[in-house]
Amino acid sequence: MLFLPLPTGDNRASPPFNGTYSIFNAIEPPITASRGMHYVVGVTASSDNTAVYYDHWENGLGTGPSGDEVVYLSKGQVHYFESASIPVPRGTNTYYDGGDRIFVSGSLLQLVVSTWTEHQGTVFSDAWEIYPRQAWEAAYTIPVGQDLASPPRNYRDFTYVYAVIMSGSDNNAIQIRNAAGTLLASTTLNRGKTYIYQVLTAGTTVSGSAPVQVQLMTGRRDTSGWEMRGYTMMPQSFWGNSYWAPVPSWRNANTDVFLYNPNSAAITVSFEDLAGSGSFSIPPRQTINYRTGTGRYVPQNSGVHLSSTSTFWGIILVKVQKLHFHAETQRTQSLMPRASSGISP
Numbered sequence: 001m002l003f004l005p006l007p008t009g010d011n012r013a014s015p016p017f018n019g020t021y022s023i024f025n026a027i028e029p030p031i032t033a034s035r036g037m038h039y040v041v042g043v044t045a046s047s048d049n050t051a052v053y054y055d056h057w058e059n060g061l062g063t064g065p066s067g068d069e070v071v072y073l074s075k076g077q078v079h080y081f082e083s084a085s086i087p088v089p090r091g092t093n094t095y096y097d098g099g100d101r102i103f104v105s106g107s108l109l110q111l112v113v114s115t116w117t118e119h120q121g122t123v124f125s126d127a128w129e130i131y132p133r134q135a136w137e138a139a140y141t142i143p144v145g146q147d148l149a150s151p152p153r154n155y156r157d158f159t160y161v162y163a164v165i166m167s168g169s170d171n172n173a174i175q176i177r178n179a180a181g182t183l184l185a186s187t188t189l190n191r192g193k194t195y196i197y198q199v200l201t202a203g204t205t206v207s208g209s210a211p212v213q214v215q216l217m218t219g220r221r222d223t224s225g226w227e228m229r230g231y232t233m234m235p236q237s238f239w240g241n242s243y244w245a246p247v248p249s250w251r252n253a254n255t256d257v258f259l260y261n262p263n264s265a266a267i268t269v270s271f272e273d274l275a276g277s278g279s280f281s282i283p284p285r286q287t288i289n290y291r292t293g294t295g296r297y298v299p300q301n302s303g304v305h306l307s308s309t310s311t312f313w314g315i316i317l318v319k320v321q322k323l324h325f326h327a328e329t330q331r332t333q334s335l336m337p338r339a340s341s342g343i344s345p
């Protein structure tokens with residue numbers, strides 16, 4: 001079972017958010033709200049006779065293999081649920097959108113969500129890989145925050161960082177804390193409902209009294225243009241101390257990896273790529289990128305192996321220059337632990 005994240009319509013009381021529209025509009029205003037939002041869900045079946053039950057929130061969420069629509073897929077078949085011009089503010093008319101539920105029987109389903117504003121279109125968007133409800137946990141640590149955009153790091157890609165937190169059950173007590181453990185915000189979410197939090201500092205933690213899923217929307221805006229990126233957060237219990245980052249740089253695209261040390265002591269991270277190997281240190285509860293640690297981006301045609309004696313995690317960022325748009329599109333990815341990726345060095 002999956003819950004679709006990134007709704008256009010869930011509001012936080014103060015400051016007001018009209019769901020993801022408000023985030024897009026914060027990164028690159030003004031975006032015309034009256035043109036609405038676009039939302040696409042792409043699903044791929046891993047075996048024949050896969051039944052995909054689509055359950056809209058607008059008429060209430062059901063449980064188990066039920067919903068408002070059933071699609072049958074064969075192995076490798078792709079299907080899209082897509083809506084255009086979803087109103088802002090949202091209202092309750094039916095669209096394919098965040099807050100809906102998908103139940104799958106017959107196979108594992110690969111599911112990717114993309115959303116954008118109709119005003120700006122797909123040049124200002126990204127895609128999020130969505131984990132099934134069974135893979136959610138109740139504790140997450142966000143490896144990036146808006147403080148990274150300032151000195152000494154100057155990682156401008158994180159000028160804006162928003163966490164979009166969704167609950168899979170009713171009466172889920174959500175707490176947001178900084179890396180030192182100080183409570184920053186709290187709320188209670190029901191099933192399929194969302195809370196948006198602007199992440200000011202790297203290492204901010206999200207916890208629930210029951211499992212949640214957490215998506216990130218990050219952005220920058222300056223004289224060279226604007227850009228937005230999306231990430232799906234991995235629960236902290238899945239973090240490890242050895243990763244393969246399988247995304248190389250290529251012509252006109254630089255790949256970087258942002259690594260967070262959740263420990264109370266500095267850790268040493270060893271790296272190996274096609275250009276060589278070495279190690280660098282990450283201070284306690286801080287984030288540094290591959291370029292800072294190694295002096296270079298991930299080389300072309302090269303993956304990266306990263307390991308440490310302690311737990312850490314990170315996200316991969318690819319910057320693709322698209323000069324015609326005077327903006328950038330990008331691919332993003334979260335680091336997968338070696339144990340779950342099945343890749344051997």
Ligand SMILES: [Ca+2]
Pocket residue numbers: 056057058094095096097098100
């Ligand atoms: Ca819907």
Ligand SMILES: [Ca+2]
Pocket residue numbers: 055056057058059060061062067068
């Ligand atoms: Ca329904």
